[in-house]
Amino acid sequence: MQTPSVSTTFKVAPDGNYQVAVQASQQALSYYNADGTLNSTDPKPDDTGNLMLAIYKNGKWYVNNIQPIAG
């Protein structure tokens, strides 16, 4: 799992959150049995765009939510 692109304008949106656009890239998955044989695989899915909603309070960052970006 990688996040090749992460960006924010560092501006607080009207709902009070900082908005962080995150591109999430999930690698292909392989599942193995206890004896080392391959059980099944999942191909690499399409990358997704996600918006992380965060606030800064009392010297700490809090992530409120992560939701999909449609466009």
Add this chain to the structure above:
Amino acid sequence: MKRAALAAVGIGLLALFWGQSSIGAQGAADADQPPVKGTWTPGAVKVGAWLLDPTSGGFAWSPAGPTNADPFQYKYELQCHLGGGDFDAECLARAVDCSKGPNGKAGIPVVWLKAPAGVPNPTWSFHSGPTCLFDPKPEDLLPRIATMIQRQFQQLPISAGTSTAQPSPNTLRGAETNFFASAADQQFDISILAQAVHVTAKPVEYTWSYGDGTSRGPQTAAGGPLPQDRWGEKTLTSHVYAQTGDFPVVLTTHFRGTYSVNGGPPLPIPGQGSFSSPPQTVSVWRSITRNYADTCLQNPQGQGCPGVAPPPP
């Protein structure tokens, strides 16, 4: 599972970004922590997504959920291009042959790339190709096609579909007349700037002009047929005529389109194309209900009995 992993990585990056050592996940016991914004409510799931506002650079929540939004953005790059002026010579030797284009012109091999829409400066991944673009300046070909596609879309011979009235062709004044639309997805192959462009049109909204000066729509509901024993029921698309007469009913179907250049990804056509069906006449009649005490056997001269002239209107 994946969402949890994403959150963990995202938080890690956030910490890197701002150099913070304390983050929300670790501060879960902190009483000051705001409530997590859930999308579940007792009766329903709230569905929606974020849309990038290009002017502000911020994201706005779209609660209804964009039904036709493509979650990807696309671009193409010259095949075997390594960046700058450098090309992979070994790759070029195996590149797709674009020498035989329309009008004998040679084209340029490209590959299509995609990335999640709305993410600034994304990492691009392979979508499709290699395929050929036949233009001396392929780098700005797509923007030029994009400026022309909307007008071309409106000029396509797209069928608006048909509107059916129940009952028809005659209906009654003051009664609910059920209208429904039948329109299909349509596909066209056209040529723009010598490129093969495949256009798909999908009906998304409908407007009825009832011919009596009133109209309904645009709305997403196309309506549907009612069984005969339910004619007269109010539906999402039914209409009540207040006057008698013949009324030309016109259905306008609004289509959303995508276009694909030389087998590339389907790109959205901005706006909608609107196409109207030829007018269909609905005759609105009036009905008069009379009650009689006798049968025609008891009173053969009664109104409505065989051989009796109808009363003056």
